[in-house]
Amino acid sequence: MVTTLYRIIKYGMKSFFRNGWQSVPTLSVMTLAMFVFLSLMLFNVFTNDVLVSLRDKIDISVYFQQTVSEDDILRVQRSLESLAEVKSVTYVSRDQALAAFRQRHQDDPTITQALDVLGENPLSASLNIKANDPKDFPVIAAYLGGDSLKPMIDQVTYNQNQVVIDRLASIVDTSQRAGIALTVILSIIAILVTLNTIILTIYSTRDEIGVMRLVGAGNKFIRGPYIVQGVLFGVFAAVLAIVIMMPIMYAASPYVRILLPDIDLQGYFYGNMGMLFGYELIFGILLGSVSSVIAVSRYLKL
């Protein structure tokens, strides 16, 4: 049993390496498939990150009347936090608001002077609310418009970039959904093309399979080396796809940064190398071995 297993692995490796140039087409097709898979993984995670960071930028600020006490505001904060739609609520006191305002306009002497002349703090305390999903903002807005809260509130403002962000979010959302569909379709195409290539490769050895059967080789002993070969194709293709991706990430990263300053594509790629390579390996090994099994079984019927 161990002897046979050893022989299966030995022959699988031997035929993989003896094939030499004949392996190139199969390896190329598989590398392409793996590359598509890798790109799709990156695309999906990438759009996901973009979406998350965009969503994070959307918020509602509630400005309270100056007469409302801090305790009351904190009570409102707690009640908001208990809502399922709300992700987080940050309290900005009048002093903090002023400090931030001064900080922002420190280069503008007229404003600083005006503030100094004014003597007292003209700003309101506010609560900054982030939702779990941008779609939930109307619910939160409705809650704020309720009779108990309304008298305390001076003003409710959506983020100034609301409209732009909304539109971007919907673009990212759509592209992510398209990305999943694309992943499924392209993966199926990649699998079919690989399967077909491996079937063709094995087709050329169908006579050999017949001879093996005729001299008494069992199906496992015949199939085994082809599976080993398929696994090797998968491993090599996975490595190649990652290697090809490296310069592409290097080249694309600066452009992405111009578009979305928060996103470090290359950093993401190297930071998640272990996971990406792991998925590539699993996908490659499955693709190679399953294709081989399907391909060989067509010629094992004798």
Place this chain on the structure above:
Amino acid sequence: MISFQNVNKVYGDHLVALENVNFTIKPNEFVSLVGRNGAGKSTIIKLLIGEEKPTKGRIIFGPYEVNKLKPHELSILRRQIGIVFQDFRLLPTKNAYENVAFALEVEGRPQSEIDQFVPQVLDMVGLSHRAYNFPHELSGGEKQRVAIARAMIHRPAVLVADEPTGNLDPINTAEIIKLILKINELGTTVILVTHNKDIVNAIHRRVISVDSGRIIRDEEKGKYILA
């Protein structure tokens, strides 16, 4: 040990290759199968090893009814038969040594036996010096001798040789026939398909003559006679 019972074989719709073939071969017999080209000799062998299914009739090999075996049972049957194919059927991606070793590997025999027997058998067929050449690098006669080595290395109960000397020069032919007779003496049943009249007449063994798919003559100590 081997018996064909009312066997018919029709290829396609109407090419009748065998018609009502009946014979029995006892253990340790040496049988020559003779007949013109296209008489049906190779077909008999294909049916015996389950490469083809009979259209009608039963084929018995020891405890097995060959025409009813499942694929994995067929491979067990085939390990008990050594076959020299008319067209050699070597594995093109393996060298001579590996081709011969393959017959032991399919049985899961240990490496030590392979290291010991393969060189011995290659020496017996006079091919030690070509052990590491691939089939496409070998002459017809050399390929044939690799096929013979592969068929006998695992000491099968039955050796089936379909024209094993077709490509051999007279000296090699004499050597190989001597080897096959020796194997038979050591207890192996032999079925020899041949067009070589001299061999058949010289060895004085049983001869089955086939013509147009029928057995026309079956004689102990027979002669090579075509219809």
